[in-house]
Amino acid sequence: MSNPSPSVPDSRPYRVAVIGAGPSGLYTAEALLAGDENVHVDVYDRLPAPYGLVRYGVAPDHLKMKSVIRALVSTFDDAERVRFLGNVTVGPDGESGPAIPGEVLREHYHAVVYATGSANDRDLGVEGEDLAGSVGSGAFVAWYCGHPDAAGPGPALDATGAVVVGAGNVAIDVARMLARPAEDIAATDAHDVVLEALRGSAVTDVHVLIRRGPQHVRFTPAELRALAKLDDVEVVVHDDGVLAAGVEEPGERRMRQVLESLTEWRTDPPGPGGRRRIHLRFLRSPLRLVGRDGRVSGVQVERNQVTDDGRVRGTGETTTLDAGLVVRAIGYAGEQIPGLPFDEARGTVPHEQGRVLLGAEPLRGSYVTGWIKRGPTGVIGTNKSDGTETAASVLADLPDLANPSRPNGDAVLDRLREFGIEPVLWDDWLRVDAAEIALGEQRGGTERVKIADRRQMLDAARGTAPSRGRTR
Numbered sequence: 059m060s061n062p063s064p065s066v067p068d069s070r071p072y073r074v075a076v077i078g079a080g081p082s083g084l085y086t087a088e089a090l091l092a093g094d095e096n097v098h099v100d101v102y103d104r105l106p107a108p109y110g111l112v113r114y115g116v117a118p119d120h121l122k123m124k125s126v127i128r129a130l131v132s133t134f135d136d137a138e139r140v141r142f143l144g145n146v147t148v149g150p151d152g153e154s155g156p157a158i159p160g161e162v163l164r165e166h167y168h169a170v171v172y173a174t175g176s177a178n179d180r181d182l183g184v185e186g187e188d189l190a191g192s193v194g195s196g197a198f199v200a201w202y203c204g205h206p207d208a209a210g211p212g213p214a215l216d217a218t219g220a221v222v223v224g225a226g227n228v229a230i231d232v233a234r235m236l237a238r239p240a241e242d243i244a245a246t247d248a249h250d251v252v253l254e255a256l257r258g259s260a261v262t263d264v265h266v267l268i269r270r271g272p273q274h275v276r277f278t279p280a281e282l283r284a285l286a287k288l289d290d291v292e293v294v295v296h297d298d299g300v301l302a303a304g305v306e307e308p309g310e311r312r313m314r315q316v317l318e319s320l321t322e323w324r325t326d327p328p329g330p331g332g333r334r335r336i337h338l339r340f341l342r343s344p345l346r347l348v349g350r351d352g353r354v355s356g357v358q359v360e361r362n363q364v365t366d367d368g369r370v371r372g373t374g375e376t377t378t379l380d381a382g383l384v385v386r387a388i389g390y391a392g393e394q395i396p397g398l399p400f401d402e403a404r405g406t407v408p409h410e411q412g413r414v415l416l417g418a419e420p421l422r423g424s425y426v427t428g429w430i431k432r433g434p435t436g437v438i439g440t441n442k443s444d445g446t447e448t449a450a451s452v453l454a455d456l457p458d459l460a461n462p463s464r465p466n467g468d469a470v471l472d473r474l475r476e477f478g479i480e481p482v483l484w485d486d487w488l489r490v491d492a493a494e495i496a497l498g499e500q501r502g503g504t505e506r507v508k509i510a511d512r513r514q515m516l517d518a519a520r521g522t523a524p525s526r527g528r529t530r
């Protein structure tokens with residue numbers, strides 16, 4: 059097929075923009091670069107730092123997970139063919155400042171791959187959800203991970219009770235971060251403000267509200283078992299006798315292992331007598347958040363029954379738990395990307411093998427990868443096969459896509475500046491990286507300390523902050 063609208067004489071190298079430097083964007087970029095030496099890739103992110111949720115979602119105490127960064131960083135090895143352009147929001151102007159519309163950026167590229175994730179917290183839809191002290195896991199996790207949009211003291215941890223709603227790995231992460239001794243967190247990259255807040259935390263009881271039974275949870279055995287290894291934390295299973303009555307042996311190995319741990323802990327709780335407790339409360343849903351002076355003071359909880367087809371039905375039996383913090387960890391939703399179709403119900407962009415679909419037809423030159431493509435599930439590694447699939451579609455289509463109507467290279471940087479955007483390039487990011495490592499040396503016993511404030515990140519990027527060492 060001939061090129062439909064050759065606006066520049068030579069179509070090579072092919073220019074691809076990847077919007078989002080999380081795992082899916084980076085795995086896609088890596089596969090594009092490996093797949094065709096004529097492809098050049100610009101990876102954009104609205105943050106001055108790469109790695110998406112690996113940096114701003116994976117819990118600070120998951121040090122092994124953070125080592126994925128050592129693999130992701132190699133995406134930027136070939137400086138001739140790949141650039142990082144951080145601090146660039148693609149879309150409408152946002153809270154963090156000016157942005158460049160996707161259709162403007164599109165003029166400089168053969169293809170654009172959206173890897174923007176699913177950052178929005180879902181709501182429970184219960185009374186009192188807007189009270190202070192009621193937060194989504196996205197916001198809470200962003201705070202303890204030092205995300206620049208969430209920098210600050212975070213929600214008050216001045217009450218003994220905290221409630222976490224949900225039965226996925228994020229709920230377990232949040233419960234663990236609230237319960238584990240702050241001294242353990244000191245050995246991580248957590249920002250000093252977060253560390254101070256956790257050190258001063260009054261929380262003694264973390265109640266995890268799980269709307270269905272032990273056989274319906276989404277968390278993984280490794281995450282569950284990690285709770286049993288926390289110092290000075292007791293894990294209490296409240297299952298209304300479901301496990302004692304016996305549940306059908308699940309076919310899935312993950313579930314068999316989860317049930318094994320829960321069954322054991324029901325009679326032999328880990329960490330007995332610990333200073334803090336994590337209560338796993340099955341068959342419970344929040345009915346209403348109770349407030350005092352505009353703040354959450356408790357949660358009215360209803361006992362549920364689960365129907366044979368796995369649906370939840372309230373029994374009308376309620377109790378109230380004291381809590382000054384309620385974190386809903388019930389999943390995420392993607393945000394509509396201007397100019398692209400959107401499936402509101404799924405919170406994703408309709409696609410076929412990564413090619414964005416407008417009705418039944420592909421929207422030429424537009425692609426998706428990662429959570430915005432398949433929804434907010436899957437571990438970091440899941441994004442590798444996903445990115446490979448999208449990259450394969452891009453590589454197959456590139457020879458037939460229209461040439462960019464505007465030049466690339468430095469012209470893109472000039473275009474960004476026309477929109478008031480000063481991008482953070484790879485070497486700029488390495489200065490932030492080095493400044494964080496220097497802060498880690500100052501704290502001692504940790505590889506790095508995150509800089510959470512956007513202004514300070516940008517100062518470090520421009521070389522106005524101390525800089526020593528780097529991650530690779």
Ligand SMILES: Cc1cc2nc3c(=O)[nH]c(=O)nc-3n(C[C@H](O)[C@H](O)[C@H](O)COP(=O)(O)OP(=O)(O)OC[C@H]3O[C@@H](n4cnc5c(N)ncnc54)[C@H](O)[C@@H]3O)c2cc1C
Pocket residue numbers: 077078079080081082083102103104105108109110111112115116117120123146147148149173174175176199228231427428429430435436437438439440441
């Ligand atoms: C709290 C939490 C903890 C997790 N912990 C683990 C774990 O321990 N282990 C594990 O294997 N998996 C974990 N996961 C899952 C894993 O993080 C995801 O599978 C993965 O990050 C999804 O990748 P993504 O690239 O699609 O999205 P993201 O990682 O969210 O990356 C999206 C990127 O796009 C950028 N972006 C968004 N909009 C724009 C825009 N308009 N312009 C420019 N840039 C934009 C964002 O800044 C972000 O950097 C966790 C998930 C969450 C939510």
Ligand SMILES: NC(=O)c1ccc[n+]([C@@H]2O[C@H](COP(=O)([O-])OP(=O)(O)OC[C@H]3O[C@@H](n4cnc5c(N)ncnc54)[C@H](OP(=O)(O)O)[C@@H]3O)[C@@H](O)[C@H]2O)c1
Pocket residue numbers: 181182223224225226227228229231269270274275276277281343387388389390434435436437
């Ligand atoms: N260490 C790790 O590997 C790690 C860490 C964090 C996250 N992740 C991954 O990241 C992805 C996202 O994790 P996640 O925990 O956000 O999502 P998730 O695994 O989809 O879990 C969401 C949980 O919320 C519950 N829920 C949904 N709506 C609810 C409501 N209205 N009331 C009460 N509960 C409700 C769901 O219960 P039902 O089942 O009843 O619907 C489910 O238990 C997952 O794939 C996860 O494995 C991995």
